[in-house]
Amino acid sequence: MPTIDALSQRLSDYLDPQQIRQVRRSYFYAEQAHDGQKRKSGEPYVTHPLAAANILAELRMDHQSLMAAMLHDVIEDTEVTYEGIESQFGKVVADIVDGVSKLTHLEFETKAEAQANNFQKMVLAMAEDIRVILVKLADRLHNMRTLGAMPPHKQRRIARETLDIYAPIAARLGMRDVQVELEDLAFQAHYPMRSKHIRRAVVQARGQRKDVISTIQETIEKRLQKEGLSGQVTGREKHLYSIYSKMRAQRKSFSEIMDVFAFRIVTDSVDDCYRTLGAVHNLYKPVHGRFKDYIAIPKANGYQSLHTDLFGARDITIEVQIRTHEMDAVASQGIAEHSHYKHDEDDIDASESALGNYKRARKWVQGLLEMHQRAGNSMEFIDSVKTDLFPDEVYVFTPLGKIMELPSGATAVDFAYAVHTDVGNSCVSCRINRRLAPLSQPLENGQTVEIITTPSAQPNMAWLNFVVTGKARSAIRHFLKNQQRHESVELGQRLLNQFLANYGATLNDIDPFKLRDLLQEAELETLEDLLEDIGLGNRMAYVVARRLRPDEESLPSGDDSSDRGRRQKPMSIKGTEGMVLQYAKCCLPIPGDKIIGHISTGRGLVIHQTDCRNIGYLRDDPEKCIYLEWSDNLDEEFSVNLSTEVESHRGIIAELATTASSVGADVLAIDISEHEGQLASVHMEVTVTDRIHLARVMKKLRRLKSVNRISRD
Structure with missing residues (x-):
């Protein structure tokens, strides 16, 4: 003790x-x-x-x-x-x-x-x-x-x-x-x-491997002496959890993992490391693609070493790590090696490796702090951090030659956020090795990445499907949440004003005491929080308007709530309301269609065509639906589904797509299914600006000799 x-x-x-x-x-x-x-x-x-x-x-x-x-x-x-x-x-x-x-x-x-x-x-x-x-x-x-x-x-x-x-x-x-x-x-x-079985197998294998390890170690030592190098050569034991993890991750048997013999060579200087590398490569043939230089490009945790795999005699694979004494100490102790220099980073006694390790650790912790500030809740935060804690690094370059360390599988979006949050938020495309590439393409070691930005750009929710770094994930979520809040508040204000108009009032006319009581009852802090709740569909604008209506206003006699819901002036839809406005997939409304809004909890306003069968049971419920109209100033494109019966022949898909494109419609999806001999059904999803544009597209497609019938789904 x-x-x-x-x-x-x-x-x-x-x-x-x-x-x-x-x-x-x-x-x-x-x-x-x-x-x-x-x-x-x-x-x-x-x-x-x-x-x-x-x-x-x-x-x-x-x-x-x-x-x-x-x-x-x-x-x-x-x-x-x-x-x-x-x-x-x-x-x-x-x-x-x-x-x-x-x-x-x-x-x-x-x-x-x-x-x-x-x-x-x-x-x-x-x-x-x-x-x-x-x-x-x-x-x-x-x-x-x-x-x-x-x-x-x-x-x-x-x-x-x-x-x-x-x-x-x-x-x-x-x-x-x-x-x-x-x-x-x-x-x-x-x-x-599992631990017991692997430990027993390691002890057994150790006895069988002892002679092989001694022979390889002696051979390497002799070669170093011949070259005048003073490296200390030791056999490196794999620890139990490492063996178990490799067996699971690589789907290899215990014997396959243990067939690799690992050695470490510790030298006096960086120059000796590279000379030692040359000596062992002359002694044994190196395995192609298995050399890694972590001295020139240290790992994210400050680790430095040369790694190489060699072909030994009798089909033996030899793993060799070569590093200096200083690098060896930092590899074992990490940031603790620098702890006694914490308060004086310019101390001349502080080793360069230890100081670099300390600075990297501080940078990592600051990154965690930034993620913590952006995270919506603790679970989202720890999800981001766990991603950050298990990195296999990829090293890429900025156009100016600066090295960036990213986890394996990182994309150009991860790179953009690693440079700066503002760069990530405004990126629109990228060049990898000077060629345009998709933002979702995983990066590889040694690539040069250039991010193209524009001030009007903003993060895309789809990026969350492929980004891997915690910083990128938390920054995208943070931006989208703020954007959604802004859009929810704006929609909530419009909805509440719409229903307050039934009582001849607006938001400016509501009684502050009534508002205070309602906020306390709803456990909300501000009017903005209330409007956000309304915009997200978590609270009904009709009910809130009834609670906040001015006392002096009386309802017209014989007027019931459903009549008011029908007679209210329709709310104008601009198409730019953002994430809190959804177009129903069942009927895909476009400008020119008569529309109605269904207020859906958590999603905001979902727009249907007025005659859509899925909205029928809600149509007359003023607490759930609101009548809408399209704004005169729309500059958006809308998806629509078309069903076409065609005479099938080679090139029919290209013919349909080209024809639709010729009248300004983008083809998002197209598929064909054979039936009744030469006739086939083709389903197309295209984008149009309004019903007039759709009529032009359908008219153009009807003129094709191969098209027998076309209709909107």
Whole structure:
């Protein structure tokens, strides 16, 4: 069991005596605060914060992080307050402890939304001081090491949470040692039988592979000595969860995964890395397309190394990683390697890799903060973050040669939002390697991407079907929600004014006290919220108008609500109302048709033709329907379905499409079905401006010799 004296001895390697005394003082403070408390295992509770501090000491973390680790549970589990810690140990330590304390509820069984809320708290705490998450990771790692004391169902839940959130965060911060241990411990707790079988197979394979590994290692060492290079060669063990994940993802057997022999070569300089690469490529043939240079282009978490796959003797595949000592330390410890330089980023002692890693981590956290501010709710936020936590990177270039890191499968829209939110919001097309390409096309390594923008452009809801980055997804949703709110408020205002007109009033005439009472009853804050509810169809404009009507207005005698609904002046439709106005798919109304609006909950106003059979049962319900008319100034195109009976022959589809296009109709869809010999039915969806335009299109199609009959669906 670790002791404070043993920890103090370890800290003497890199902290000065005054800092060690502060760490010791925080330990005794925590010991006193937790006096009488026990862990599930029966040990005194203070053994847990001491163990967490030991984990951070292995990462050579600064003294304030160690003090916070000692104190991380006192606010939650004892009578000690934030102010008490601040007065004893300073504001910085108190803030870290407070940040970690806010995350404690992640330990308890919660519903998905509650867990997502707590994850939001984690991001906010990380944004204040990134050491909060490092202390939390140390806390979680020790809890995973001692998970056996918990009931099986809690072990599985905590293990799942570790695999879903904490291990990916450790990976994103470049802390591979912590990530690997968290994954293996969680794998063992969540899938005990699978873990047991794979562990047994690894032990068995290790004995069979020992001679092969020794031979390859010796051969590489001899070649490096011959070339005058001083690289340290070690065999690299695959950890259990990595083997399991590869077996599932790549659908490979255990033996296929273990047939790959992995080695790491650690050198003194970057120059030696590339020279070592040349030496091993002369020794063994490289596998085409399997070389990756993460030194020139580091991973998003700051990881740097050269990766290459080689063909060895007897059909053996050899994976080799080549890196410097400094890169090796950053690969193992990630952002923790830079933690003691946190307050002085220009410190000349700070290694370039560690500093770059720290800056990337800060940039990632700031990106999370931006997503948090844009997200509509906690579930949407955590959905975006989980996408961000599992990236296989693609590296592309801006036209000026700047490297952009994006997840695998990212598109030009993801790239645009990575450059800047305004660029994403206004992008209309893109050039990939100087050629026009679809915005949905997945990007590949090494491509140069140029985004074409226009001020009048705006995000398309269809983009959500192919974007992969959390930033793009949250920015698009944020824009569309704001746009929908604006359009809903505008439509709600028009609908309410329409029904208030029955009482000879407008929105300007309503009684502010009546409005206040209605808002309180509806649990809404402002008139805009009420109008948005009306525009979305969640609240009936007719009912609201009746509640807000002026007292002095009396209804004409003999006038009932349905009569008022029929006699009201139709509302004008401009066609530019946006997302809160839908055209019914059943009848596809176009300008010139008589129309009626059905107010649908959550969708707003759905427009049907007046004689549409699907609207018949609602037509006379003034709470559900509103009579409409087309505006005189329409500049939109509308879809319409046509059914055509034709004499089938080669090229008939092209003939119909060309004819429709010749009179200004775009063909959106066309399909043909054979029946009764040479006759065939063709269904076309075309766009027209109004009924007159549609009549011209149908007249032109009728003139074709092949067309026997044509009608509108």
